Amino acid sequence: MGTQSNTIIKASLLAFTLTLFAACSSTEDAEPPAEVVDNTPAPADTSGADDDPGPTVEELERERQLAQRVFYFDFDVAEFKAEDRETLTTHAQNLAANANLRIRLEGHADERGTREYNLALGERRANGILNYLIVNGASRGQIEVVSYGEERPEQAGQTEAAYAENRRVEIVDQ
Amino acid sequence: MNPKLLLLAVLLLAVHAPAAAELSIQITQGVDDPIPIAVVPFATDGAVFGAEDVAEIVSSDLEQVGEFLALGRENLLSMPSEESEVFFRDWQLLAQDYLLVGKVSGVQGSQVVRVQYEFFDVNRELRLVGEVLAGNVSQMRDIGHEIANVVYEQVTGTRGAFTSQILYVVAEPAADGTRFRLEKADYDGQRPQVLLRSREPIMSPNWSPDGSEVAYVSFETDRPRIYIQDIASGQRRQITNYPGINSSPVFSPDGDRLAMVLSRDGSPDIYVQDLRSNELMRVTDHPAIDTEPSWTPDGRSIVFMSDRTGQPQIYQIELGASSFDVERLTYDCFQCAKARFLPDGVNLIHVRRETRQSPSYQIAIINIETLRVITLTDTSLDESPSLAPNGSMIMYATKYQGRGVLDAVSIDGLVKFRLPSAEGDVREPAWSPFLD
Structure with a gap:
């Protein structure tokens, strides 16, 4: 599940990068990889830039934000990171604009501390995001919260790096 | 000669x-x-x-x-x-x-x-x-x-526990995702039998006091729900289906009730369900996390963990008392969790993290009258302590060479042994009552 969403993120990020490079290709970019240009439909080099503007910077940014499905947390902290605020706002607006959209917020913890406490911590983290999405326009009925506690780690091992990967909330489409 | x-x-x-x-x-x-x-x-x-x-x-x-x-x-x-x-x-x-x-x-x-x-x-x-x-x-x-x-x-002069059994959960990585099993074995890990297989997590096995049934949490519906399974026949029934967390089932000493944790009212709280009438009673009511219930030996009170003061500590509440009438039992640890009384009703087994600076979780016993603490283990990720039916030893889960294993320690801390384990992570041991 986690691996799958990571793949999705990576794929979306790549797609976004490709489009971004395409959009910027008229400017002096340092090192646009050759294959990027090859794979891209002809950029706005043709005459009528006003007829076919392509995605705006705002639209691309929105796309990138909606592609972010995993949000990481500090140890023993239930609040999402400040840097994820804008991205979550975009998710909330997207839910508000698409009433049929249904998502699950899956909360996870690292393995330190007891299992039942971690199950509760995973829920607390997911609820923090749930409340933020609702405040920003999503409706309660669109979102289900499920905590997996420490039962579904993204990374095995007893390292700080693994623990940091495991303290997370994932947005999963229903 | x-x-x-x-x-x-x-x-x-x-x-x-x-x-x-x-x-x-x-x-x-x-x-x-x-x-x-x-x-x-x-x-x-x-x-x-x-x-x-x-x-x-x-x-x-x-x-x-x-x-x-x-x-x-x-x-x-x-x-x-x-x-x-x-x-x-x-x-x-x-x-x-x-x-x-x-x-x-x-x-x-x-x-x-x-x-x-x-x-x-x-x-x-x-x-x-x-x-x-x-x-x-x-x-x-x-x-x-x-x-x-x-x-x-x-x-x-103490009754032997060599014919007792254990339940535990095994998580085994496979090419297409982790496989979970609930298993039962002799106390020494021999003759393991699978009671439940799932592609979704299984948690918190707990024996009925007569040893005939096991209560546990299964995520098989993609949500944590409580089940009770008859060990001999394999027949089982789903006990809960409330929104949110349904977890930590623990049979009362008389076997008639099941303590559990539900977050259906916003945050995890302790509830008790009567297994004959299915009547549900709310025991705690607090916006913080209340979890890990266990019964006092007389069956009248519940010991539980709460982070209502910021970090996990252990509390006790009498059934039927006001949710404000909670007694705090531990003060001297950064985190104290997963507690249950020894049969004397005075000594409390628990998982302890001494200070914020020393991130080790160990199995300990605190005497709640004298507040004397004996730390029994010296590894760093110890959890899920479970007492032998004769009170002589505690089995618990820990990590060894990166894998989950089951260890046991005598209640005086002098004797330790480790169960052999096959593949995968072994965790959450539950030691049976006397079965004969």
Whole structure:
């Protein structure tokens, strides 16, 4: 599940990068990889830039934000990171604009501390995001919260790096 | 033969003796002065085939709990199988305090075996027990554990727990995702049986007090829900289906009620469900996390963990009391969690993280009257303590070489052993009540 969403993120990020490079290709970019240009439909080099503007910077940014499905947390902290605020706002607006959209917020913890406490911590983290999405326009009925506690780690091992990967909330489409 | 020479020879041989202990279990720490006991291989008549070595099962049991040291077989001077063949002087020379002898006989063409055993106090030159047990040849481990129970009780005065069993969860990585199993085994990890397989997590197995059922949490519907399964038949029923967390099921001492954690009203709180009427009673009501309920021995109160003051601490509440009427039991730890009382109602087993700076989770006992704390373990990710039915040992989950394993420690902290584990992470041991 986690691996799958990571793949999705990576794929979306790549797609976004490709489009971004395409959009910027008229400017002096340092090192646009050759294959990027090859794979891209002809950029706005043709005459009528006003007829076919392509995605705006705002639209691309929105796309990138909606592609972010995993949000990481500090140890023993239930609040999402400040840097994820804008991205979550975009998710909330997207839910508000698409009433049929249904998502699950899956909360996870690292393995330190007891299992039942971690199950509760995973829920607390997911609820923090749930409340933020609702405040920003999503409706309660669109979102289900499920905590997996420490039962579904993204990374095995007893390292700080693994623990940091495991303290997370994932947005999963229903 | 000169007795002094003989004794010297025995001491030299004894250097090699510990190898026998490594057959099935790993004793990681024992008492300084274990009780010497000679367990003579049981004589067999030719009719018994495929039977396990009963004497080996008994001596493994006794050594595993650390209080006994079995005499190495290479040091035996004679191989008596009944009282008439026992010469106490031989065993006194070998400095043995106790002696167990016996014989196994079968009936031609049948799976039935008879195991006769006799147990002696060597110094008093006295037979303490003589008994015949009968069973199927496949029950030799049960018979061995039963004999170990008798020996243990004769010597220590405490009922043996060698015929008890354990439940635990195994998570095994596979190419297409982790597989989870709920398993049951003898207390020593032998004869494992799978009770439930799932591609979704399984948590928190808990025995009914009569040992016939297990309550657990399964995510098989993609949500944590509580089930009760009959162990013998495999039949099961779903107990809860509330929104949010449904977890931590624990049978009451009388088996009629199930304490649990539900977050249906916003945050995890403790509830008790009557298993006959299905009536649900809310026990705690607090916006913080309340979880990990356990029953006081009298069944009137619930001990639980709450982070209402910021970090996990242990609290107690009487059933039927106002949710404000909560008594805090621990103050001296950064985090204290997963608590349950010993049968004395005063000593509390728990998982303890001493300070924020030392991120180790260990198994400890706190006396809630004197506030004296004994930390029993010295590894760093210890959790899920579960008490043997005779109160002598605690089994718990820890990490060893990056994998989840089950360890056990005596309640005085002196004896430790580790269960052998196959593939995967083993966790959440639940030690059965007495099953006979």
